[in-house]
Amino acid sequence: MxxxxxxxxxxxxxxxxxxxxxxxxxxxxxxxxxxxxxxxxxxxxxxxxxxxxxxxxxxxxxxxxxxxxxxxxxxxxxxxxxxxxxxxxxxxxxxxxxxxxxxxxxxVDQQRRIHQQLTLDAQQQAAQYLVRNLAHEIKNPLGGLRGAAQLLSRELHDPELNEFTDMIIEQADRLRNLVDRLLGPQRPSQHSLQNIHQVIQKVLKLVTMALPDNIKLKQDYDPSIPDINMDSEQLQQAVLNIVQNAIQALEYAHFDTEKQITIKTRTQHQVTIGTKRHKIVIALSIIDNGPGIKPELMDTLFYPMVTGRDQGSGLGLSISHNFARLHGGRIDCQSKPGETEFTILLPIQSK
CATH class of the missing domain: 3.30.450.20 (PAS domain)
Structure with a gap:
C-alpha cells in the first residue's frame, strides 16, 4: 500500500x-x-x-x-x-x-460549517417552498388583473385614461417578472464541459462597462483548474449577482484606501459539501474591501427577500445559492469590516 x-x-x-x-x-x-x-x-x-x-x-x-x-x-x-x-x-x-x-x-470549524450548511439548506428549502406557494397564489390574480386592464384599455378612447391602464399593465408585468425569479429553476439543466474562467470573464465584461471609476477589479486565477460540467448561464448569473453586490457595497462606502474587488480561483482538497465528501473542488472567491455585512444578516443571508440595502430585492444571493446547489456545490461567506469574501465551491468530477 x-x-x-x-x-x-x-x-x-x-x-x-x-x-x-x-x-x-x-x-x-x-x-x-x-x-x-x-x-x-x-x-x-x-x-x-x-x-x-x-x-x-x-x-x-x-x-x-x-x-x-x-x-x-x-x-x-x-x-x-x-x-x-x-x-x-x-x-x-x-x-x-x-x-x-x-x-x-x-x-473543527469545518464540522461547524457542515452543520451550518445542512441547517441552512433545510431552512432555505422550507423558505423557498413557502415563497413558491405564495408566488403561485400571486400569479393567478395577477394575470386576471393584467387581462382586465388590457380589456379596459381597448374601451377607453381618452389617451389620458389609457395612461393609467398602461401603468397597471406595466406594474403587473414587473410583478410577474419578480414572481418568475422567485419560481426560478429548481432542477439541473443541460450541462456541458466548460472552463470556469470563461464564465468569470463574461461576468467581468458585463460589469466593466458600468463599473464606477473608483473601483478596481483584480484577477487571481489558477490556470491549472480543469473544465467541469456546468450550465454556464446559471453559474454566470450566480457570479454576476455576487460581484454586483460587491460593487454596490463599495460604491457608496466612504474610506481612504483604494476600493477593490478580487476574483480568485483555487482548488481545495477533501471538502465536504452537504453529506458528500469530494476529493477536489473549485473554490471561486469574490473578495471586496468594503464595510462588510451586518452580523445580524449572516445567518439568513441566502434566504429569499433578505437584504441589507434599502433598494435591494433580496433575491440575488438566494438565486446564486440555488444555482450552486444545482451544481452539487455551495457558497460560503466570511465578512468583517474591510473584507467580505464569498466562495463558490464546485466539485471537480474525477476521471
Missing amino acids: DLKHLFNNLVTAVMVIDVDLRLCYANSAAEQLLGIGSHRLTEHSLADNFQIIGISTELLSNALRDNQGLTVNTAPLVTLDNQHHTVDITFTPLEQEQGLGLLELRQ
Whole structure:
C-alpha cells in the first residue's frame, strides 16, 4: 500500500517534524489548511508556516525530546494568508523513527460549517417552498388583473385614461417578472464541459462597462483548474449577482484606501459539501474591501427577500445559492469590516 497516497486522502492535516521543528513531510490536507505547497512547507521550520497556532513550539520540542504525546483541543490557527481556523492538535512521537514526531491538525470549524450548511439548506428549502406557494397564489390574480386592464384599455378612447391602464399593465408585468425569479429553476439543466474562467470573464465584461471609476477589479486565477460540467448561464448569473453586490457595497462606502474587488480561483482538497465528501473542488472567491455585512444578516443571508440595502430585492444571493446547489456545490461567506469574501465551491468530477 502506498502510504503517501493514503495520507493524501485524509481530511486531517498530517505533518512530520524533527527535533529542530523542521517539516519532513506534509500531506495534501496540511497544504490546503496552511495554504502552502508541500515543497515550501518542508523548506521552512514549523513556526514560519503560520502566524499563530495554539501551542508553543517550545512545548512541541520538549515533548519530542521527552518522547511524550500532546493534545490541545479547539486551538486557534491563523495562516500566513490571514485565514482563521479552529483546530484540534495532536502530537505523537514516532517510536520507530527517533527524533521525529507526527503532528495532526483537525479542523473543527469545518464540522461547524457542515452543520451550518445542512441547517441552512433545510431552512432555505422550507423558505423557498413557502415563497413558491405564495408566488403561485400571486400569479393567478395577477394575470386576471393584467387581462382586465388590457380589456379596459381597448374601451377607453381618452389617451389620458389609457395612461393609467398602461401603468397597471406595466406594474403587473414587473410583478410577474419578480414572481418568475422567485419560481426560478429548481432542477439541473443541460450541462456541458466548460472552463470556469470563461464564465468569470463574461461576468467581468458585463460589469466593466458600468463599473464606477473608483473601483478596481483584480484577477487571481489558477490556470491549472480543469473544465467541469456546468450550465454556464446559471453559474454566470450566480457570479454576476455576487460581484454586483460587491460593487454596490463599495460604491457608496466612504474610506481612504483604494476600493477593490478580487476574483480568485483555487482548488481545495477533501471538502465536504452537504453529506458528500469530494476529493477536489473549485473554490471561486469574490473578495471586496468594503464595510462588510451586518452580523445580524449572516445567518439568513441566502434566504429569499433578505437584504441589507434599502433598494435591494433580496433575491440575488438566494438565486446564486440555488444555482450552486444545482451544481452539487455551495457558497460560503466570511465578512468583517474591510473584507467580505464569498466562495463558490464546485466539485471537480474525477476521471
